[in-house]
Amino acid sequence: MVVNIDLFIDILEKNFKSWKAPVADFAPDRGRTVFEILVSTVLSSRTKDEVTIKAVSRLFAVARTPLEILELGEDELAGLIYPVGFYRIKAGNLRKISRIIVREHGGRVPDTMDELLRLPGVGRKTANLVLAQGFGKNAICVDTHVHRISNRIGYVSTKTPEQTERALIKKLPIKHWAGINKLFVGFGQTICRPISPRCGSCPVSSMCPAFI
DNA sequence: AAAACGGGGGC
DNA sequence: GCCCCAGTTTT
Known part of the structure; x- marks a missing residue:
């Protein structure tokens, strides 16, 4: 059974319309600066x-700014x-x-994967969220939910989050990239949980090879 | 009381 | 790849 990802995501979007993923929901158009998104994601x-x-x-x-944090x-x-x-x-x-951003980037959060990964405490998950949510770039933020769910439904078959990211970049239609993290965080915390998933109230159980 | 939860970094 | 890093929530 191969999951139809467009249908799968469509059903989830309808069912999680009102669900708010607190941190994954942070974005400049919701009143957050890119620096605040970075800080929130690191934490x-x-x-x-x-x-x-x-x-x-x-x-x-x-x-709320690098300079203000350095004053603490x-x-x-x-x-x-x-x-x-x-x-x-x-x-x-x-x-x-904060010091690196002030001294090397003129006080602004860098917008490339390379530069973001040089910041201490920033790995691929954080960097990709900043790129996607903060800068509106085409990046896929693979956290543990995206990794687990993608594998559980048989959409990818990967061991590490980085392998999942590469697989998704190949397979997942680009229109889903920006939203996949927020959507799967919500789905993963409430229904498709790591242990004892609530398959009984899952809106996509009929499409899921892991349905119990 | 014990296990589950969620990334990054150093080796 | 393996192991360490700390705190809250769930079982």
Whole structure:
């Protein structure tokens, strides 16, 4: 059975129309700067969206730009973003990122994969989200949800997220690239969960080879 | 009490 | 590839 991805995504879009993926939903046209999207995504790694949201609302109330973050002490910064996972490491990374952006990029977030990957705490997931959501570029943000679901439904057969990204770039129609992360995060947190997925209330179970 | 959750980096 | 990094939520 080969899933019809256009139909699959179409059904999901209808069913998750009102669902808001907190961090994946951040975008310039929703009042976020690219730098805020970058910071939110760095903080969201290995932590739940709800926790990230609380952390960034506290942080952004005090500092919204690289220069403002650099004015905070590292302990103060760590206190503001607590309790995201690895908050001490991330506080250090945030200062380094801010310093690099100020010193090497004229205060603006770089818009290429190469430059983004040089920022500490930024990997492919974060870089691709910034490129897609922040700069409106054609990039696919493969997080654990996109990776898991793409494999579970048999659309790709890959071991690492990077392999998934390459497979999706080949197979997935480009019109779905920007939206796939937000859509699959919502679907993956509520229905297609890692453990004990709620197949009983899944709108696409009839198309799914993993349907239990 | 234990396992599950979600990326990046160093080796 | 393997293993480490910290905290909250779910079982």
